[in-house]
Amino acid sequence: MIPSIYTHLIAAGTALAIGASxxxxxxxxxxxxxxETLKHKATTEELVGERQAVKDMASFQKGLNDALANFQATGKRNAAAQQDLDRSLxxxxGTTAGLRGDFADLPARLERASSAARAEYVTACTAAFExxxxAGGRLAEGGAAIARQAEGHAADARLMQQAWPKKPSQPVAGATESKP
Known part of the structure; x- marks a missing residue:
């Protein structure tokens, strides 16, 4: 009987070991x-954050591209306005140079001219001065428009510079804080 108890105990111990394992x-x-579920959840949350960061970057890039396109279009308009202003100038x-030549010998011509010719000349001079x-008024208006646009561009540039993300300052390597 003893051997049979040992056999049962060994079988029970083996079953216990198999069951426990x-x-x-x-x-x-x-x-x-x-x-794995927790890792998956953390990865999913991280992925959501990364996707949002990509969306934010895409939105920022679109805004930057729109601002650049606006800047380029305004630059073209300014160049056209500058050309008009240069043409007017x-x-x-040319008109001023012509007037200088006309006025150089004006006193001598007026002395020799008849009163009807003087009246005609005064009318022509008045028209030229008008x-x-x-032309001077158009030139001044054109210059003022360019100055306003330049001021607007300068304000836009300041706003873009202020809105641009700043790099966080990095602590100097080897620097230690001293406590008083």
Whole structure:
């Protein structure tokens, strides 16, 4: 009988060992599944954050591209306005040069001219001065428009510079804080 009890005890011990190792294996699988679930959840949350960061960067890039396109379009308009202003200035200089030549010998011509010719000359001079004043006014308006646009661009540039993300300052390597 004794040998048969040992056999039962050995069988019971083996069954206990197999059952315990099976239970430990199942428990390890459960914990492994929980760990993988937690890792998956953390990765998913991180992915959501990364996707939002990509969306934010895309939005920022679109805004930057729109601002650049606006800046380029405004630059083209300014270049056209500058060309118009330069053309007006050349016309004004040409008119002024012509007037200098006309006025150089004016006193001598007025002395020799009849009163009807003087009246006609005064009318022509008045018309030339009116044209000159109008051209000067257009030139001043064009210059003022360019100055306003330049001020607007300078304000836009300041706003873009202020809105641009700043790099956080990095502590100097080897520096230590001293406590009083």
């Amino acid at each position: 099976g239970a430990a294996y199942v428990q390890a699988q459960r914990y492994g599944l929980q760990i 050349r016309d004004l200089r 044209d000159l004043a109008a």
